[in-house]
Amino acid sequence: MGVQPGLREVAAGLLQDERLLRACAARDMGAVFRLLNARGLSTRRIAAAVEIGQGRLYDYMNGKTRVEKLALFEQIADAFHIPGELLGLARRPWEPDATPEPPTSAQALSEADGDDLVTVDAFRRADRQAGGGRLYSAVVHHLSGKVAPRLVDVASSPQVFAAAAALTETAGWMAHDSGRDDLAARHFARALPLARAAGDLPLAAHVAASTSHLSLQAGDPVKAAHWAAVGIELARRGPRLPGLMARLNTMLARAMASSRQYGPAVQALDRAHAALAVGADDENPWLSPFDDATLAGESALALRDLGQSEQALRHGEQAVALREEGRTRSLTLSRIALARIHVDCGDLDAAVGVGTELLNTSPTLGSVRVVHQLDELGQLFRQYREYSPVRDYLARFDEACKARMLLLADIVSSSRGGSR
Numbered sequence: 001m002g003v004q005p006g007l008r009e010v011a012a013g014l015l016q017d018e019r020l021l022r023a024c025a026a027r028d029m030g031a032v033f034r035l036l037n038a039r040g041l042s043t044r045r046i047a048a049a050v051e052i053g054q055g056r057l058y059d060y061m062n063g064k065t066r067v068e069k070l071a072l073f074e075q076i077a078d079a080f081h082i083p084g085e086l087l088g089l090a091r092r093p094w095e096p097d098a099t100p101e102p103p104t105s106a107q108a109l110s111e112a113d114g115d116d117l118v119t120v121d122a123f124r125r126a127d128r129q130a131g132g133g134r135l136y137s138a139v140v141h142h143l144s145g146k147v148a149p150r151l152v153d154v155a156s157s158p159q160v161f162a163a164a165a166a167l168t169e170t171a172g173w174m175a176h177d178s179g180r181d182d183l184a185a186r187h188f189a190r191a192l193p194l195a196r197a198a199g200d201l202p203l204a205a206h207v208a209a210s211t212s213h214l215s216l217q218a219g220d221p222v223k224a225a226h227w228a229a230v231g232i233e234l235a236r237r238g239p240r241l242p243g244l245m246a247r248l249n250t251m252l253a254r255a256m257a258s259s260r261q262y263g264p265a266v267q268a269l270d271r272a273h274a275a276l277a278v279g280a281d282d283e284n285p286w287l288s289p290f291d292d293a294t295l296a297g298e299s300a301l302a303l304r305d306l307g308q309s310e311q312a313l314r315h316g317e318q319a320v321a322l323r324e325e326g327r328t329r330s331l332t333l334s335r336i337a338l339a340r341i342h343v344d345c346g347d348l349d350a351a352v353g354v355g356t357e358l359l360n361t362s363p364t365l366g367s368v369r370v371v372h373q374l375d376e377l378g379q380l381f382r383q384y385r386e387y388s389p390v391r392d393y394l395a396r397f398d399e400a401c402k403a404r405m406l407l408l409a410d411i412v413s414s415s416r417g418g419s420r
Contacts, residue, residue: 011036011080024086025122026129029067029076030060036080037061049079063362068134088126088138116147116163117285123170124288128327132174133366133408139171158198165194166286169207176214177329179368184214201238202284205231205248212251221258228252239284246276247290250298257302265306269299293322297334300341309344316341320354329370332361336373340380348384352393355381359400371408374401 014020014035023031033046047057050072059065067073073087084092123139147167150160172187188211195204208231215223228251235244253268276295297319303312316338323331335358342351355377361370378397384390 011082014039015082021086022125022129024082025126027067027073027087027126027134028129029073030063032076032082033057033061050075066362088135116159116167120163120166120170120286123167127170127174127177128329131329131365131367131370132177133368135366136171136174136178136180139167139174143167143171158200161194161198162200162203162286165191165198165200165203165207168194169210172210172214176217177367177369179372181214181218185211188214200284200286201234202241202244203286205234205238205244206287207231208234209244209247209251212248212255216251216254216258221255224258225252225255228255241284241287242275242278243290244284244287246272246295249275250290250295250302253302254298254305257305260306262306265302269302273299291322293319293327293330293334296322297330297337300334300337304337304341304344309341312341313338313345328362328365329367332358332365332367332370333373336370336377339377343380343384348387348390351381352389355393355397359396366408368408371404374404 017035020032020035023029023035033043036046037043043054043057043061047054052072060067067076070089073089074084074092076082077084077087077089077092078094081092081094083095084090119142123135123142127135143164147160147164150156151164153160168187168191172184172191175181175183175187188207191207192204192211195207208227212224212227212231215221215227228248231248232245232252235241235248249268249272253265253272256265256268272295276290276292296315300312300316300319303309303315316334319334320331320338323334335354339351339354339358342348342354358374358377378394378401381390381394381397385394
């Protein structure tokens with residue numbers, strides 16, 4: 001392709017930059033191009049290197065559109081010598097052999113375990129930023145091709161089973177985010193025995209919490225409460241992890257609130273807040289983090305179900321304020337919940353204000369769950385369309401939804417065969 005001198009050297013200097021690693025994990029090529037440009041590469045040279053026009057490059061850099069085609073990802077990787085693994089690609093032909101000398105069995109297991117942790121973290125970070133709709137097939141392919149064969153190796157360490165459990169649970173969340181709750185339930189059901197096989201009680205409890213969440217989304221608060229209780233019992237038998245216990249008690253509170261059991265729900269929420277006040281988890285690398293922003297968002301939902309609108313509003317505002325911009329899906333879901341709570345409180349102007357912020361959500365966020373919740377929010381606003389600010393907002397909202405549906409038509413249509 002005749003790459004000009006200096007391009008690969010500039011990219012190589014960024015390979016240890018956390019910003020580049022985050023952008024690659026999210027497959028956000030616009031951010032990659034901006035970093036290269038900031039390091040002195042002109043947009044003309046970048047566009048020429050990957051054989052696209054400068055206008056198209058500017059669209060990527062300005063977030064107007066995203067790279068979606070596999071061939072272009074490969075072109076970018078090869079032009080700047082970005083390792084294929086960083087972009088979810090196979091090893092590129094120019095990449096050196098990673099194992100020039102055969103390691104000992106102990107070294108091989110240790111290195112594989114370390115790679116598993118990196119992989120789990122990369123998939124989870126990409127999912128939080130870009131949504132699970134376009135990542136689900138990638139994690140399933142990795143599970144079947146890279147992880148499953150090692151489960152039958154007698155030399156495999158328990159960490160291989162932990163990695164399989166964590167990735168299977170992650171696949172479940174991606175399936176849920178894709179609107180395929182039937183697949184999500186099967187993944188969670190498979191993840192639990194894998195976590196038990198690893199001897200990792202906190203990871204097993206973590207999977208139980210995910211199953212509780214899915215049950216609640218399916219409208220079964222009794223099952224949700226059951227799985228939260230199972231997780232709490234598993235967590236109590238393992239090492240003390242405050243964030244995990246906070247998450248489990250939060251799910252129990254959500255289940256109780258959905259059943260209108262005010263006292264048990266508030267007590268469970270109080271336990272969740274008390275647990276997280278002790279500190280965050282850092283002892284188990286296989287668990288997804290549970291932070292103050294997540295607790296605030298879940299508390300808002302529970303209190304809304306209990307009819308405590310003013311308290312729900314306080315927690316909903318806190319969730320939006322705490323949620324970092326890098327967590328696009330979480331921030332979007334928190335804003336949707338906050339807009340609903342403002343409507344509950346009768347403050348339509350505030351609801352429109354939050355709804356306006358939602359219009360800036362990336363239309364390429366690959367989350368069917370977000371699409372469905374935005375649809376529900378639109379239906380809620382339509383009940384008040386006689387109020388002119390709501391009517392004006394709905395015109396913009398509908399245009400944004402049309403654009404989103406055009407960009408996500410493939411993953412939305414594929415989800416219709418599964419449960420919502």
